[in-house]
Amino acid sequence: MITSNFAVKLNKVSFLKLKLWQTMRVIIDIRLTVSLLLLIALVSISGTLIEQEKSLEFYQKAYPDSPALFGFLTWNLILLLGLNHVYSTWWFLLLLALFSLSLILCTFTRQWSALKATNKWIFYKKPHQFQKLLLSSELKAKKIIPIINILKEKKYKIFQENNTIYARKGILGKIGPIVVHIGILITLCGAVLGSLTGFLEQKMVASGSEFKINSHLNLGPLSTLQSSRNWKVRVNRFWIDYNSKGSVDQFYSDLSIINDDDEELKKETIYVNKPLRYDGVTIYQTDWGISSAQIQIDNGNIFQLPMASLENNNQSKIWGTWIPLKNDLSKGISLIAKDLQGTMIIYDENGSLDSAVRIGMPLVINGVELKVHKLIGSTGFQIKADPGIPLVYTGFGLLMLGVIMSYISHSQIWILQTNHTCLIGGKTNRSQITFEKEIIGIIDSLECSE
Template structure:
């Protein structure tokens, strides 16, 4: 290698080092961390306000092009930016990673060096060093020996060498910010891991049916192992409790987890805010419907017909079906129901009201006796797996512990005896007034000891 090549290499390395130092300086800048946190909070709020994971039709109906919400928020705007699934978009995950990188860099370049500096103690050997302390006093009484028990009584750890003394307490307050940063980083890691490995699904299952999770709405690229394959769920029964005035009080689903051989592995009756959890998958009770109706015509075998939800343009929920009254399907009636306990109404082919009927009742029509045995309810389940939740909870616990630790004041006191003069001073990083009162109390105790000695001599 020539001298010129060596010089060029050195210059390149120097430029790279300067660039790296500049990058670290930008990343560790507190202003960048605050900006990133505000941006993350802003988009998190948007993910709460804008409904997540809905269909294209939903966004087209609720966020039309004209008139646009606030003049620019339309369904196209939402879909292009991914605001319909904010928390799993590449740019939101990138913001989390960048924020985590900034916190990590700040921890290693600022917080940890500050902790190391706080652990190292240094004695003041000259009286002029006390002049730089905000709180200091020059006394004609006292000594390191007399000061030592006063400090120990107040929880200080004391270091003494000859006529100089250093004491500190609350070093845990310096550890607190590091714990806070670690908690935030764990929360971010848990959120990212949950996004990559979790999934969200919805199922509408009729009472008595068995199902496996199929209707996946959202899933991360690593979510496949979380989706149940070797076990299924059976809806043993679905029912609704009503209030005396006919309003829905609560709806319930009796669920059983079964394996491939049909053996029951777990069982629980779920309702709103009381889900079933099994192998990291949670089944929430979120909706209900009418899946079908069981009918009998004259003395025919009992058969079940499906019921579909009707479009009422937002004026309540109705389900309907068509029941043939002849074997060649040339005639039939329409059955309309609004819930699982109320009255059902029957219409003929011309749309004329024939009558009303309740479960277990029969009605004559088209020359036959039509008996409505029962309505079959269906349960609406939201199914979610988020492996990042335990990590997030652990991060929050660590974060809370770090916040509490951060409130502990890191207080330091120096003392020096030079001849007949005794110098004492100190500083703290918070609770300045309390520390000032404590230091004044220590000085007063030192003065009182001198007064006691004078009285004793007299």
Template sequence: MTVGWQALKRYIQRDLLPLLADLRLAIGLLLAIAGFSIAGTVIEQGQSLAFYQANYPEDPALFGFLSWQVLLGLGLDHVYRTWWFLALLILFGASLTACTFTRQFPALKAARQWRYYTRPRQFQKLALSTEVSQGSLAAMVGFLGQRRYRVFQSDHTLYARKGIVGRIGPIVVHASMLIILAGAILGAMTGFSAQEMVPSGETFQVRNILDAGPWAQAQIPRDWSVRVNRFWIDYTPDGTIDQFYSDLSVLDQAGDEVDRKTIHVNEPLRYQGVTLYQADWGIAAVRVKLNNSPVLTVPMRRLGPEEMGRFWGTWLPTDPDLSEGVSLLAKDLQGMVLVYDQSGKLVSTVREGMATEVNGVALSLVDVVGSTGLQIKADPGIPLVYAGFALLMAGVLMSYVSHSQIWALEVDGRLYVGGRTNRAQVAFERELMELLDRLSAQTEALPLATGLSTSASSGA
């Protein structure tokens, strides 16, 4: 048992972790995730079978191969909830974790540790090094303190550093990406999306689920409902739609109102993690009177395809034996209805509050009942994703901070100085030159050496 565990441990340390931490693997996974995410954006998600059969026929197939059968077989109708997409996210997260623990944490640990240079020849390995005939460590301490270096001094040696946050930045970036991945997986497993078309005055519960994760049942509201108090549309002077609104009330199980809001496009209602967006509209019914009859509510249905315009129609009998009747047609909620006879001839136009005579009957239009189209979503992973992106931006900014190190050694009346940085090389050279200018004062300093070979000639 112990031998097997040791063998597994060696395999993880020597083979698996280096493989997962490989930058090429991480880039490949990231490109695959990006590619499938683009596919999930381009291909409509969560639509009906009839939709995919109509838009992705077998002959001719899109790009010669992408038919509705291929699309559904690969799960491209719900990309973000397929097992292979979630597996890519998990594998990418494992790669980030392995890289963080095998590379980033050791790099941070090395940056936090230091050792003094006690021999002049050690300065030869630095990218920048020189020696001055006059100068003191005490003068260096004051200058470095002004430049926000953290200084460590022992006898005749000195070490200073700044920008350790630049080494922490990549770790923060990796952590933020892991948080984003966790939020995406949580949303895919527990989130849902639904659509409802609800007439004004009706109360509904979420029923028409379009897409849901395997653990989404807990998110679908069962103990509260929503009432559409009123739906209306504001029109511009030329008759086009300016904005449409829904006045919604959230009701508890006893029917009491616990929340209320008028929503419109880009201004949803949020309640207990569920968001209701204003997404569409329609005409549910017309309310009419025949002579002195009670108000009749006659349902209307959408007519024709979308490209031919938005029209709703119904048939209204004007005779008790249903032998005669008229067709009513409406295209918006501005209160105008067209009346056609049985032969399809336009016989009248009526507005709300007005009446017209058809087939010997006085037809009065009370109003046109609109219906609101609501898109309903719940994604518990969104707070994690937002927090991850905020942390990602902070980590990227931290990563741009230069980690700079300076060593100095005072021996035999001479001062050896050298340093290195991981970025902003020119700015670091200027900073080091300014330090040398202060040290040498009026004494001319030896030329600043750049590169290992030149450093060896000046710092030996």
């Protein structure tokens, strides 16, 4: 009875081992690995084409039910599949996990085994072993010592046993694929870490305002962002440089990092491609706008009116506001501006074009004197924290290094000296023509040494 139970348990263990091995063979199949890589690439492309982390209203407007983009892509489908935050969806992370597992198993079962086999000393002690080499030659009896000296000059590592020699070089070419796999895995880990623990925010801030980085964020599910972050950002000044044609050349934001006691911790002027970095957070300059206009009517007090971005068929940026001309708000005019240079357009209460006005220039309309003292700009920021960036850079560096190493040829040469002849042969994994020239050069050097 005990023997029977033991046999049953043994059969179960054998069955589990068999299933495990079969599963492993499927996972390390190069076809599965390539398929996963292509699928990850396609999903990543979709994340580039479909705007990420936008509001529900944005997707409803950009991807309506009718007409659907490409006949099927609607906002409902995008939200259902998580294509609005594709890089942090469970199914995309599962794809990365499967690809990483396949890569790890392939590295240990194939690349590492091949490297271990390469490190073994392999001596050819019988003449028929040279027949399987694509490149081999039979010479008259030669001495071993001149051959060793020639191989050393060509940077070969030499192993000798009696009358046979095994030489190799370019072992880095075998290590290269392993480094590539490690680089890919580290890059993927960095990307996953960033999507799970980082955060991203888009913000428009008026010049002269302050803001804290703790609200309305697209947080990763494991983000460590604390609402008690003890510093904030002040926009000291925002300005735009225009070129000779009147279009925007560059826009700038002068920022200060201040603590809760208004003490300045860091100050820096940022512009496109020159962000501010502080406490693991990077603030990029991405956009600009017009926040408000300072208006004066009939030499009264200066008051400030917010300006809103307006849609137009020309796709150019314009901002507008409504200026009341009476205290009861029964009459008013519209003010339109396209930049901060100071030229604005006035539309009357009927929506007809009335006149143009510049900053500081008084304008009489409907018996009322109007003066625009200042247009206040707003600056657009992308605020981002990504703890995975160092890993991504490290992994990408290893990936490039591994690719370069993989181009190094791994060459092997065998020599067997008998009483009457000297057999020499070799093989390489790439640069076959160069290797053939090297073997011919070795043979010529041996003949000249006689």
